[in-house]
Amino acid sequence: MEELMNRNHTKTIQIKDRVIGGGNPILIQSMCNTKTQDVSSTVDQIKKLTAAGCDIIRVAVPDMEAAAAIREIKKQIRIPLVADIHFDYRLAVAAIESGADKIRINPGNIGSLDRVQAVVEKAKEYQIPIRVGVNSGSLEKNLIEKYGGVTAEGIVESALNKVRMIEEMDYGNLVISIKSSDVLMCVKAHELMAEQSDYPLHVGITEAGTLQTGTIKSSVGLGIILHKGIGDTIRVSLTGDPLEEVKAAKTILRTLGLRKGGVEVISCPTCGRTRIDLISLANQVEDMVSAYDHLDIKVAVMGCVVNGPGEAREADIGIAGGIGEGLLIKKGEVIRKVPEEELLSALQEELMKMQ
Structure with missing residues (x-):
């Protein structure tokens, strides 16, 4: 537990109605891939991300039209909004x-000191935090020469x-x-x-890929980083739908025990005993349980009745496939047999009872 205590030593920073740092819960960020100027599309995406579990949203501000759009976007969303600025x-x-x-x-890419000062003075006036972001791809030439390349x-x-x-x-x-x-x-x-700073850290692997x-x-x-007790907000950067970023971030936090709530789906890898379309079933279950994010439970999806009850014992509820039928399991105990085509609906019925 000792290495998980480091986050308690960071400063607390308020972002709208959320507080990060100082041991507060790690918040999930994502970034819209819509054109910020397109207010309706951006708001629609933010609402979907919020429903999926996104805590803070970032939007690109490449021009003045995008900057102006923030005013209208803010009226229609409830999570904090971060404006991403480069150069100007x-x-x-x-x-x-x-x-x-x-x-x-x-x-470093904003320009002269007086331009940075103008941004800082405006942030002071409105009392909003500044995220100082540095990526390995934007490292200054003098530091590359000093360390013999791009280094930590x-x-x-x-x-x-x-x-x-800025200080x-x-x-x-x-x-x-x-x-x-x-x-x-x-x-x-x-x-x-x-080791060198007590400011809150936003953590992510940039340009991670598909x-x-x-x-x-x-x-x-x-x-690795979170397990060392480092990090106050996170983003999983993916080339794809931002909703997938939020899903991945939630799973990472739950796996490390850093976030409770939400349904965790466990499923077996399939084998020669499998007599149902387990891959499709597991995916359907994962989609279905997203509507029960307020529950803090584990759901098991097993491919056969041989190992199903045993492997699902640690789950709160589960299903195990057979030949033309399957088992509905609660706390490792079989409660009834169900025709294969009714397994999903039977599971959903039990989830509704658990609300």
Whole structure:
């Protein structure tokens, strides 16, 4: 348990009505892949992400139209909104004025010191946090030369230099983000940062990849980092539907015991004894249980009646397939046989009783 206590030592930062750091629950972030200027599409996606368990949402602000759209988007959503800014400090100022609850900038690409100062002064005025984000791909040439390439040490030094810059402007309402697509480099960078800073950390493996590859890389990287007690918010970055990012993040947190609630589905890998379409059934169950996220239970989907009751014993409820029929199981005990085509509905009926 000792290595899971580090998060208690980070500062607390408020983002709208949510608080991160200081041992508060780890929050899940995602980012819209809609055009921010398209208010209706963006709001629709945010609402779906919120229903799926997203706690904080980020939107891209590439131009003034996007910055202005934040005002209307904010009226229709209930979770905190982060504006993602690159290069143009005026976009950051406009996004804050439009009601962004937090902004993400890399001070290194915002420009001169007075431009960074303008952003900081506006954040002070509205009392919103600034997320100082540094990715391995944006590391300064002098740090690459100093460390002989892109390294964890260079990423951390880059981020801390930018943090000090803002601190010298008398502002400490900060969150730090240091990301790399290299999992082990990312892990080392977070270890180093946790030793040198007490600001909350937003954790993720950047540009992790497609649904399969990205989920694996993020699970490995986030699993190691979070288990060390590091991290206050997380994002699973995937090339795909942002809803998949939220699903993966919830599973990672539940697996590590860092988030309770929601239905965990366990299923066997199939074998020669399987006489039902277990793959399809397990996927249907996983889709169905998403509507019962308020429950804190484990559901088992097993492929045969030979091992079903035994392997499902640790689950709260489960089903096991047979030949043309299956078993409905509660706490390891068979409660009744069900025709194969009725297994899903029988399981749903029992879930409804558990609400």
